[in-house]
Amino acid sequence: MTNKTAPKLGLILLMAPLLIWLFALILLPHVDMFMLSITEKVAPRVYETGLGNYGEFFAEPLYWNTYARTAIMSILTTIVTLVIAFPVSYYIAKMLRGRMKAVLFVLCLLPFWVSELVRTFGWMILLRETGIISTFLQWAGLADQPIEMLYTDATIVVGLVYTSMLFMVVPLVTTLESLDDSYIEAGYDLGGNGFTVMREIVIPHAMPGIVSGCIVVFMLSLGNYLTPILLGGKDSLWFTEQIYAQFITRFNWEQGAAFGFLLLILSSLIVWGGLKLSRQTLSETMG
Amino acid sequence: MSSSPRTSDFDLECHNITKRFGDFTAVDDISFSIPKGSFFSILGPSGCGKTTLLRMMAGFLEPDSGDLRIKGKSMVGVPPNKRPVNMVFQHLALFPMMTVEENIAYGLKRQGMPKADIPAKVKSALERISLPDAGPKRIDQLSGGQKQRIAIARCLVLDPDVLLLDEPLGALDLKLREHMKVELKQLQHNFDTTFVYITHDQSEALVMSDQVAVMNHGVFEQVGTPQELYYKPKTAFVAGFVGDTNRWSGSIKGMSGNEVQVETKDGLKLVATAADQNLAKGQNVDIFVRPESVVISRKSDALVGIENTIKGNVESVLFDGANSRVLVRDPSSGDKIMVTLPQTGEFNDLQAGQELHLGWRLAQAKCFDTLAMSAEQLADMS
Numbered sequence A: 001m002t003n004k005t006a007p008k009l010g011l012i013l014l015m016a017p018l019l020i021w022l023f024a025l026i027l028l029p030h031v032d033m034f035m036l037s038i039t040e041k042v043a044p045r046v047y048e049t050g051l052g053n054y055g056e057f058f059a060e061p062l063y064w065n066t067y068a069r070t071a072i073m074s075i076l077t078t079i080v081t082l083v084i085a086f087p088v089s090y091y092i093a094k095m096l097r098g099r100m101k102a103v104l105f106v107l108c109l110l111p112f113w114v115s116e117l118v119r120t121f122g123w124m125i126l127l128r129e130t131g132i133i134s135t136f137l138q139w140a141g142l143a144d145q146p147i148e149m150l151y152t153d154a155t156i157v158v159g160l161v162y163t164s165m166l167f168m169v170v171p172l173v174t175t176l177e178s179l180d181d182s183y184i185e186a187g188y189d190l191g192g193n194g195f196t197v198m199r200e201i202v203i204p205h206a207m208p209g210i211v212s213g214c215i216v217v218f219m220l221s222l223g224n225y226l227t228p229i230l231l232g233g234k235d236s237l238w239f240t241e242q243i244y245a246q247f248i249t250r251f252n253w254e255q256g257a258a259f260g261f262l263l264l265i266l267s268s269l270i271v272w273g274g275l276k277l278s279r280q281t282l283s284e285t286m287g
Numbered sequence B: 001m002s003s004s005p006r007t008s009d010f011d012l013e014c015h016n017i018t019k020r021f022g023d024f025t026a027v028d029d030i031s032f033s034i035p036k037g038s039f040f041s042i043l044g045p046s047g048c049g050k051t052t053l054l055r056m057m058a059g060f061l062e063p064d065s066g067d068l069r070i071k072g073k074s075m076v077g078v079p080p081n082k083r084p085v086n087m088v089f090q091h092l093a094l095f096p097m098m099t100v101e102e103n104i105a106y107g108l109k110r111q112g113m114p115k116a117d118i119p120a121k122v123k124s125a126l127e128r129i130s131l132p133d134a135g136p137k138r139i140d141q142l143s144g145g146q147k148q149r150i151a152i153a154r155c156l157v158l159d160p161d162v163l164l165l166d167e168p169l170g171a172l173d174l175k176l177r178e179h180m181k182v183e184l185k186q187l188q189h190n191f192d193t194t195f196v197y198i199t200h201d202q203s204e205a206l207v208m209s210d211q212v213a214v215m216n217h218g219v220f221e222q223v224g225t226p227q228e229l230y231y232k233p234k235t236a237f238v239a240g241f242v243g244d245t246n247r248w249s250g251s252i253k254g255m256s257g258n259e260v261q262v263e264t265k266d267g268l269k270l271v272a273t274a275a276d277q278n279l280a281k282g283q284n285v286d287i288f289v290r291p292e293s294v295v296i297s298r299k300s301d302a303l304v305g306i307e308n309t310i311k312g313n314v315e316s317v318l319f320d321g322a323n324s325r326v327l328v329r330d331p332s333s334g335d336k337i338m339v340t341l342p343q344t345g346e347f348n349d350l351q352a353g354q355e356l357h358l359g360w361r362l363a364q365a366k367c368f369d370t371l372a373m374s375a376e377q378l379a380d381m382s
């Protein structure tokens, strides 16, 4: 009898730090957030329980436009990051050997040595009207007046892709390295060409890495605040900005909490959709 | 009229193939041709260049010089996916993301076979390797022997002119390996395809092959049937590597015709048949005698007329049914001599320490120029 319960107790003790962490830092704030989000301010210091904060979101086109725009741009960022990172990762994992491999890998890591703020300012120095690229283009005679490259959607995507690159490259390199060269050789030996080997062998094998990279990049982009604000300017219309505004500018915590919850639902839905589409399970991807 | 065979009689020909990695010559000026429908093995210790040679046939490496022809057509510069050869990889390389069926269908799709014809072809391939129900299984649900057969079927279904196999039995346990040896030979016979099989295991090569090439340091030492290699080795390396053998080193004291008198450094005097052309008095040589060529007797008078005789004590009896052997120690030199026990039952009660008389005929002892061998190669031979 005691034999049966003893390992159970041990397991509970082992899991305790994890459970406390989950409970105190994730579950508790979210429960609190949820409670907050279903509280309506009807008059100063008078509160009622109801879904009014969520209703407000659907009633105001600016809110859900921003919401949809953030989702679409984040998906776009994820796709662009994948398209750039895949060849780079393949090159690092399969074509390079020894030193060069480490050098290139560190090169991907290098941007993370400076803080996101400094990195983003770096982009601003390059892209602004009086910035390096604009000046260079005028000097080279390719432009006859200063060009403003900041504050466009493309700039936001570029900044987000740059910030996310490493989080795509690492899982991709890891999965691609685990693909034995003999599978690729067998793919060619049995008559495949570069395209079919990629489609039938390399990509299916790399799928867990692709999906986990995409999830991380998507979440990071969706929840990013600094990059869209700095590179997109006042009109960047990123949803985190709305949340910030509700909490800080308007001091409307109830509305902010509702927005926060909506963002959580959005990211969960899109990740779930992505997993379904790629026929992966979360455990396969993270394992 | 002409005695030289036409090109099309050979499925695969190599002419003076050389491959270097930096300063190191992995494959050194090798030429050979493989007749249609035969089982050709390349046997050699690890690191001798077998895989390098095979990968040149498959197209994963280009030779530095020389020509490689398949069915008379030069393959130099032809990429692997355009060559009429397929390869069974050392670790099989069955695609884990596909089912058995999909693995076999992969090559057929690449050949552009109509989608409707593929299932029937896959089914018949699975039947030929006697795994008719394996189709929907995943690769990790198969046993080692089943994987082996699927890997071979995946290639053979494409009807290649030549099938290349790189030590495919290496990963299997001993019992399965014995079984697969027979089965591979059977498969080759059923599909009537030319097999090029590389291995470092001499028994695999001897059992399965029509022709064996013994390779060492990037060159072919000898090419021949298993019988030729076993009974008529041309070099000391072949004599030592193919089959089990006893070996004495010494120097030539005298020669008369084909007969050489040799004295070992322990003072043992032996006579042997010269197997090398250019032996001379005073030269250092090796003498090789097969365990089954040694006659044993409890009394010395049974061995009269036999050119070489030694008296020794039984060190240990290595009982293995019909393959039982006895290890006899020569007290004067300390040499250990391996002898196959005759199946007469006469020596069934042999005990360690007993005295035995050994003898072997002049014709059974082959004398070769001494070969410089690395320790690793010597370990491989035993």
Ligand SMILES: Nc1ncnc2c1ncn2[C@@H]1O[C@H](COP(=O)(O)OP(=O)(O)O)[C@@H](O)[C@H]1O
Pocket: B021, B026, B044, B045, B046, B047, B048, B049, B050, B051, B052, B053
């Ligand atoms: N890509 C390579 N670069 C440098 N040396 C190599 C390469 N491939 C093989 N070699 C060397 O060539 C020799 C033969 O190798 P290999 O053909 O694999 O031998 P085997 O298959 O007979 O064991 C080995 O000494 C190996 O170190």
Ligand SMILES: [Mg+2]
Pocket: B050, B051
């Ligand atoms: Mg090898």
